[in-house]
Amino acid sequence: MDQNQHSLTVREKLSKIDLSxxxxxxxxxxxxxxxxxxxxxxxxFLTWRNLTNIITQNTYFIIVAxxxxxxxxxxxxxxxxxxxxxxxxxxxxxxxxxxxxxxxLAFLIGILLGTTLGLINGLIxxxxxxxxxxxxxxxxxxxxxxxxxxxxxxxxxxYPEEFLFLTKAKVIGIPFDVFLALIIAILVSLVYTETVxxxxxxxxxxxxxxxxxxxxxxxxxxxxxxTICGFFTAIATMVxxxxxxxxxxxxxxxxxxxxxxxxxxxxxSFMGGEGSIQSLIAGVLLLAVLGNGxxxxxxxxxxxxxxxxxxxxxxxxxxxxxxxxxSMTRVKQ
Amino acid sequence: MNTEYIVEMKGISKSFGGVQALRSVDLELRRGExxxxxxxxxxxxxxxxxxxxxxxxxxxxEILIDGQKATIHNPQDAFNLGxxxxxxxxxxxxxxxxxxxxxxGRELVRGPFNLFMDKKRxxxxxxxxxxxxxxxxxxxxxxxxxxxxxxxxxxxxxxxxAFQSKVLIMDEPTAALxxxxxxxxxxxxxxxxxxxLSILLITQRIPDILSIADxxxxxxxxxxxxxxxxxxxxxxxxxxxxxxxxDRNGMQTPEVEYQSFG
Numbered sequence: 001m002d003q004n005q006h007s008l009t010v011r012e013k014l015s016k017i018d019l020s021x022x023x024x025x026x027x028x029x030x031x032x033x034x035x036x037x038x039x040x041x042x043x044x045f046l047t048w049r050n051l052t053n054i055i056t057q058n059t060y061f062i063i064v065a066x067x068x069x070x071x072x073x074x075x076x077x078x079x080x081x082x083x084x085x086x087x088x089x090x091x092x093x094x095x096x097x098x099x100x101x102x103x104x105l106a107f108l109i110g111i112l113l114g115t116t117l118g119l120i121n122g123l124i125x126x127x128x129x130x131x132x133x134x135x136x137x138x139x140x141x142x143x144x145x146x147x148x149x150x151x152x153x154x155x156x157x158x159y160p161e162e163f164l165f166l167t168k169a170k171v172i173g174i175p176f177d178v179f180l181a182l183i184i185a186i187l188v189s190l191v192y193t194e195t196v197x198x199x200x201x202x203x204x205x206x207x208x209x210x211x212x213x214x215x216x217x218x219x220x221x222x223x224x225x226x227t228i229c230g231f232f233t234a235i236a237t238m239v240x241x242x243x244x245x246x247x248x249x250x251x252x253x254x255x256x257x258x259x260x261x262x263x264x265x266x267x268x269s270f271m272g273g274e275g276s277i278q279s280l281i282a283g284v285l286l287l288a289v290l291g292n293g294x295x296x297x298x299x300x301x302x303x304x305x306x307x308x309x310x311x312x313x314x315x316x317x318x319x320x321x322x323x324x325x326x327s328m329t330r331v332k333q
Numbered sequence: 334m335n336t337e338y339i340v341e342m343k344g345i346s347k348s349f350g351g352v353q354a355l356r357s358v359d360l361e362l363r364r365g366e367x368x369x370x371x372x373x374x375x376x377x378x379x380x381x382x383x384x385x386x387x388x389x390x391x392x393x394x395e396i397l398i399d400g401q402k403a404t405i406h407n408p409q410d411a412f413n414l415g416x417x418x419x420x421x422x423x424x425x426x427x428x429x430x431x432x433x434x435x436x437x438g439r440e441l442v443r444g445p446f447n448l449f450m451d452k453k454r455x456x457x458x459x460x461x462x463x464x465x466x467x468x469x470x471x472x473x474x475x476x477x478x479x480x481x482x483x484x485x486x487x488x489x490x491x492x493x494x495a496f497q498s499k500v501l502i503m504d505e506p507t508a509a510l511x512x513x514x515x516x517x518x519x520x521x522x523x524x525x526x527x528x529x530l531s532i533l534l535i536t537q538r539i540p541d542i543l544s545i546a547d548x549x550x551x552x553x554x555x556x557x558x559x560x561x562x563x564x565x566x567x568x569x570x571x572x573x574x575x576x577x578x579x580d581r582n583g584m585q586t587p588e589v590e591y592q593s594f595g
Binding site: 194195196197199200203205206207209210211212213214215216 | 388407408409412418420424425426427428429433437438439440442447448449450452
């Protein structure tokens, strides 16, 4: 009996070790270490101007990563976000610059288009039951082709003032796009932690078959998350082209890699069922600080790609290790 | 309402591709009884139960719940009729805690449009269910990934009874458990019966059934063989029925085989 009692307490102790919490702090800790490192390496790094630059240059990455996190937590992946941006960007720009539509209408059509692209991804992933990795790789190529066909490889620049409002205006002293990203982050964080949808999303990513057996309409949920991803990607596109005040079909591709890396570094599990907005943002900022710091410190712009790749590897390895550790403790019992 | 049977399945047939898994099977489950479901591998036990729980749909046949004709197209339909199933692979979520595993798919909600989860009520209710079951799960906030096989079964049971299911289907609940844990679970199943549930228990362990069930339903080759009363049969009767079937048709074949092997 005594022995039984003892084994129970050991089991309790094991259950209290929460590695996901550790992971959350790891990102913030590494971010902090990097910032200290770079502030020694370059006198320009730790200036107000540079730090605000890092944030304003990355708002659209944050918004894309948040959109992507819906898909990833649900156990899927969307490699096409960068190409959705390319297509939505040129269409919105052309509506304003070539067809001279009112800004609000062009904006609305752009958002609707992005949402539809996400919906298409969702429909394809759920109806042809293939890996979302392959499905969205295919749609990515299609989106890029359409983008170039529509833009005829032209660049569209010099948008109306109303459109530049997105990045030039300020709300209580903060640039509008930073404010927008902040609002989105808070709302989505609330969705993840407080709503039935957020709860079911974790369940879907954790065990799809069990979700179905629990009476959840998994197909509808999967379509929904790709659509939501498309919606946020479209919003991010507006921020991106407004900030650059120019766009062509090459604007966007590549974003998916940074958003994906940031999400995984920020603790969104590649296998689904896990993730939080706070660490996701820390993940985006970590990559941003890395790029910015290495450039300022004169360690070369290109080396940052290597470091980024290594960080992605490290984060995935950590994710895998954590999973194994979880199942190991169960086996031992 | 006051029919003798809580569940009646009539003429259920199901095939997967060219394989006929069930041939016109009838089943009657009495109110408040534990019925064992036995049969060889591939006899169709799980398929029959999955039809009742809405995971599969029958090609033919009808289901009556409380004497009323019922249509079960999906797990949600079955749930609404008060039928809960605990799957062999448990269908738990390793990334979620006990309370969330219990309430997934039927969350307690609050706020506008029922958008938000009532976490407070969920954790409180989960704690009550665990206490009612008298199982050794310390807190509804524990993650199920770090639990033992027995505890995981308890979570699955808690999930089924938290919503006043009338009928509980259990697919080989003791299969992966050690002796102590299996016995604990059998005790729990008896408790569930006392709480008024009617239970369908699929298992390969016939002694388990003889110790807690009221009747045994025997399937062979997708056909119903018989329903035996536990008080009027022994282990051998059940095993014979499983292997040879009702008409003892299997009798000749094995004898021929024995002869050919000398």
